[in-house]
Amino acid sequence: MSASDCLVTEIPDVLRAALARADDGVVIVDGAHRITHFNAAAERIWKLSSGDVIGRDAAVLALKCLEDDAGADVREEISLVRGDGSRIRAQVVMSSVTAGGATHRILFARDVTSDAERRVRIGLLHAVSDQTNRAVIITDVEQNIVYVNSAFTALFGYTSEEAEGRRAGELIAGRHTDRNAVAKLVKRLLTGGRRSEIETLVYDKDGEEIWICARIDAFRDKKGRVKHIFALIEDITETKQLRSLQQLIMSSLADEIPITDIADRLCRRVEEIAPEVVCSLLHVDAAGLIHPLGGPSLPEDYSRALDGVAIGPNVGSCGTAAFYGEPVLAEDLDTDPRWQPYKAMPLAIGLRACWSTPVKAKDGRVIATFAFYYREPRAPSSWHRRIVEACVNLGAFAIERKEARAEIARLAYHDILTGLPNRAQLRHLITTAIDACPTGSHVALAFLDVDHFKDVNDTLGHAAGDELLIQLAQRLREHIGPEDMLGRLGGDEFVILLPQRNAEAAERVAAGIAEALSAPLRLGSRPMQMSASIGISLYPDHATDIDTLMQQADAAMYMAKQAGRSTHRLFSAEMNGLAEQRLALIAALRRAIAEGALTLSYQPQIRSCDGAIHGVEALARWHDAELGDVSPAKFIPLAEECGLIDQIGLWSVREACRQMASWRRAGLNIPCVSVNLSPINFRNVTLAARLKGILAEYDLPPDALMLEITEGAFMQDSVAALETMNAIRELGVGLSVDDFGTGYSSLSRLAHLPIRELKIDRSFMRDIEKDAGALAIATAVVRVGQGLGMTVVAEGVETEGQRRTLAELGCDVVQGFLYAPALAPVAFERWLIEHCAEQARAMLGRLDVAPVVEREAVKRSA
Structure with a gap:
């Protein structure tokens, strides 16, 4: 009997049956390398029958460990080639035993392919987990940490060795962590609830606070029992x-x-x-x-x-x-x-x-x-x-x-030049004084207009005119009572509100002011004689409503001017003749419109960045054979009152477009023309359609036309006006807010309106070089406009210093006497040609300088 036969014989029947039924494959090899035992599990692993292998050399199993004659014990995981050519991962344990003087090898094999694949998947999951920028914590049901990823370490400072085994609440929760909310969420998961998110404050290893958003869920077995709790943590401190x-x-x-x-x-x-x-x-x-x-x-x-x-x-x-x-x-x-x-x-x-x-x-x-x-x-x-x-x-x-905003709000009710209440605030003050007027008492209203003020502007310039108005306001303050109120309507017109003053008392005040103004003012080193005409109306004797009261004071002031100026007049019924004059002026304006007596003058707008022309503003002018030059400040409000403004506005657009087409045919490159329109024009629902027709008539693109509107046009609650503005913008015609900052604009509303351009009023230009307040307001307007994607145009620029300051602020375009006044078309053409020539000379000058600089640099280097 051979040694192998002896070994097999020596295996008890019970053990032989157990080996045959074992889950692990069992192979016994004798000292001659022959297979003597090959159980059913081994047949499944190798895909070989026992009859095919028993008695054969062990090499048929393709196991390297069986080829080693040393007979050392082996425990390893290998890639095993089976009888059908397929491969599996197998865990192999081999031991040597001696029986009957012969050495036998007993080998146990187990298919661990699924375990190996699972380990690979887990390894990949670990790699992915470590690549994410979100921290991962996995705990058991007792909330003891069993895993953290590298992002957790980066966020909280704990290594996996420091974190694993500790309770999550002890590790990162602190004084202001919402522990109750976390506990409720975990309890809900343990009782079958769904995953949830929570935002709370936690703490890192150094005790520093971190705001996190944690998505907490549970891993469950096939029976739905919670095995682990999972938390995906995002640092939301910044985000x-x-x-x-x-x-x-x-x-x-x-x-x-x-x-x-x-x-x-x-x-x-x-x-x-x-x-x-x-x-x-x-x-x-x-x-x-x-x-x-x-x-x-x-x-x-x-x-x-x-x-x-x-x-x-x-x-x-x-x-x-x-x-x-x-x-x-x-x-x-x-x-x-x-x-x-x-x-x-x-x-x-x-x-x-x-x-x-x-x-x-x-x-x-x-x-x-x-x-x-x-x-x-x-x-x-x-x-x-x-x-x-x-x-x-x-x-x-x-x-x-x-x-x-507070400064803009203040300016909405105060004149920027003098700091006095403006027209809007004056109406409020007059209303308050009338409401507080005791029965039997009076409120006097005095209108004051500076005599020959236009001569000061024309001869000494606007800066001198502004200084005169400032000194006048100071002198008027000194000669009215503490309960009296002084305001400026605009230009050289002032209003003095005299509560509880009858006609006699009001006339004494007017006489005192006239006497006070007889002493000359000083503009720099120059003494300046001045006087004013004053008109007075009384509440309730002359009128009981503000508008009529103001009209009567204005009429009385014109009577004072007609009386030779430097005096005052109290309104009387005889002054109603002034209404007749107004009717005559309206009739003259109607004739001027019908006969084409109105004209447009053009003032250039210059880009700050390169001095090139940005566009022109078209300004209406009226010269009457009898009345002479009538100021737009006079005939435009009159046109609004008597219903002629719509005609003037459309005429202005048509004439400006005709002139633009003529210039373009002549080869003059003028990008855009701006035309002033009244808020009344925007109530016309056909305005956009008419603009489209005019542009088509003169073959002009829509962006060649810009319409200037006052802040009042979009501050009104007129639905029709807003719809008209949107229709104009859709047409491609630009909209510009004229005199921005002189009204009380809502910035939130401005941001949602179809505005392309803001124009800073000329009143903001005064003292912009030396007054921090004026500079701050101009800066705010520039930033508001450009922040809303609008072009910002500054009006009334008269000095190089003002232009340089605006350029430093980033103001896009400047307009004013520094470049040219409003010019008739022919005069403007000459100006434009000279301006372009000057621009060309300047460019050539810069080009000529460059080679000289280069040659000098070469000489120095040589």
């Missing part, structure tokens, strides 16, 4: 939390919410995303005084105590930060020397530390402070610093925007 601050500010500004409400909302939102802090925003005015803007978590008496405190080198954190323009941290208010005079109130309400950062305007001024108070002595975290960095910029933007 959501800080951007929410920006969105809050921008939406509030768009809705024109008051700055105090914006500050309050900002502070509340900051306290939501940084629960450790109490937030405060203080405004610093031009005098260096502090005024609370927002601090919803601070007691009202504490905020009131801060109001009006002057900034200084040792005035708490905020006053000191505003004084030095640098952040100030007081880690312990009780001991900080800067807080000693002020610490009692904050300590009493549990505030122990304060970190304040100055908020600066673009020009470097400190306009506010943004402060974080803490309930324990401490310094700000990096998260708090990121919040403040965002809020300081947002706060500066909001405050500067509101300052600009």
Whole structure:
């Protein structure tokens, strides 16, 4: 009997049966390398029958470990080639045994192909998990961490070795983490609920705050039982939390919410995303005084105590930060020397530390402070610093925007030149005075017009005229009572409101003003004699409504002029003859329109960037054989009153287009012509269709025409006017807002209107070179226009300094006497040819200089 036969014989029947039924393949090889046992599992693994292999050499199994004569024990995973040529992954364990003096090898084999594939898939999943920028945590049902990816390590600072085995709540949750919400979400998952998301504040290894959005789900077995809990974590500190601050500010500004409400909302939102802090925003005015803007978590008496405190080198954190323009941290208010005079109130309400950062305007001024108070002595975290960095910029933007809006609002009711109430404010003041007038008393209204003011402008220039009006306003203020009110209608016309004054008292005031004006004013070193004509009307004797009262005062003022000027007149019924004159003027205007007596003059508009012509503005002019030159300021309002403005507007467009077509045929390149239209023109629903017909008639593209409108045209609630404006814009014709800033525009409304151009009124040009306020307003208008994608045109530019300042601001186009007044067509043609020639000479000059510079450079280098 052979040794192998002996071994097989020695295997008990029970063991032989067990080997035959084993899940693992069992192979026994004798010392002669012959297979002596090959069970059913081995047949499945190798795809060979036992009859085919028993008694054969072990090489038939293609196992390298069986080829080794050393007989060492083996445990390995191999790629196994089966009888049908297919491959599987197999785990092989082989041992040697000695029986009957012979050595036998017993080999156990198991098909682990599915396990190997699963390991590959898991490896890929690990690789993918480590590539994502979102942190991954997997825990067991007890919330003990079993896996974290590399993004988790990058975000929180814990390695996988430090994290695995610890409870997730102990690792990243902290004082302000919403543990209850997380616990409810996990409980819902364990009881069969669906996945959910949560936003909460967590903490990294160094204790720094991180706002996250976590999507939490469960891994379940085939029976639906939760085996693991999975969390996909995204850092939303920047993308959501800080951007929410920006969105809050921008939406509030768009809705024109008051700055105090914006500050309050900002502070509340900051306290939501940084629960450790109490937030405060203080405004610093031009005098260096502090005024609370927002601090919803601070007691009202504490905020009131801060109001009006002057900034200084040792005035708490905020006053000191505003004084030095640098952040100030007081880690312990009780001991900080800067807080000693002020610490009692904050300590009493549990505030122990304060970190304040100055908020600066673009020009470097400190306009506010943004402060974080803490309930324990401490310094700000990096998260708090990121919040403040965002809020300081947002706060500066909001405050500067509101300052600009407040200034524009002030200008809407005040004359920019003199600072006096303007026409809109005067109507309000007159209404208030009439409403407050006791029975039996009077309100006197005096209209004052400077005599021969046009001569000053024509001989000394507009700057001298403006200076004269400023000095006149100052002198008038000095000679009216404290209850009287002075305003400017425009040009050289002023109004004096005299509450509770009868005719005799009002005439005494007028006489006193005439006497006061007899002393000459000084324009620089030049004395200037001046006088004024004054007309007076009385409420309720002459009229009971504002419009009639103002018309009567105006009529009385013209009577004073006809009486030789430098005097005053009280309205009387005989002055109704003035109405007849008005009718005569209307008749003359009708004839002028019918007979073609109106003309257009053209003023050039010049691009700031290169001095090339941007376009021309067409300005209506009227010369009457009897009346002489009639100012547009006189006949345009009259045309609006008597229904002639629509004819004048359409005539102006047609004549301007005819002239443009003529110039283009002659080879003159003028990109665009601007025509002024009245708000009344935009109530005509056929305006767009008529414009289209005129452009077609003269074969002009729509962008060759720009229509100028006043702010009143789009501030009105006329649906027809807005529809007409949109139809014109769709046609391709441009719309320009004339005299922007002199009315009270809604910027949010302006942004949604089809406007292509803003024109800064000439009144903004005065002192733009030396007055910070005028410069700030011009800057705001330029930024508003260009921020809305509009071209910005500045009118009334008379000096090179004004042009240079506007160019530095980025103003696109300038227009004014610096280049040319409004010219008749022939005169404009001559001007344009000379301007183009001058531009060409300048360009050639620059080209000539370049070679000279190059030659000089070569000489120096040689």
